[in-house]
Amino acid sequence: QQRELEGLPERIEVAEQELADLQARVAGPDFYQGDHRDAADALARLTQLQGELDALYARWTELEQ
DSSP states (O other), X not given: OHHHHHHHHXXXXXXXXXXXXXXXXXXXXXXGXXXXXXXXXXXHHHHHXXXXXXXHHHHHHHHHO
16 A cells, blocks of 8 residues: 555656646647547546546545545
């Protein structure tokens, strides 16, 4: 559990960076002008990443207690 706790900040950082990159892409002016499947995949990944981050933060809280 200690190793898991020590590894969480890096995992969170990687997920947050991917989320930020994806949010910037979605916010771009050309995002919805491209392939609709790509847009749908990006939006699905955005939702998935947010869920992963929520789970990582919840696990961090759990391990610290």
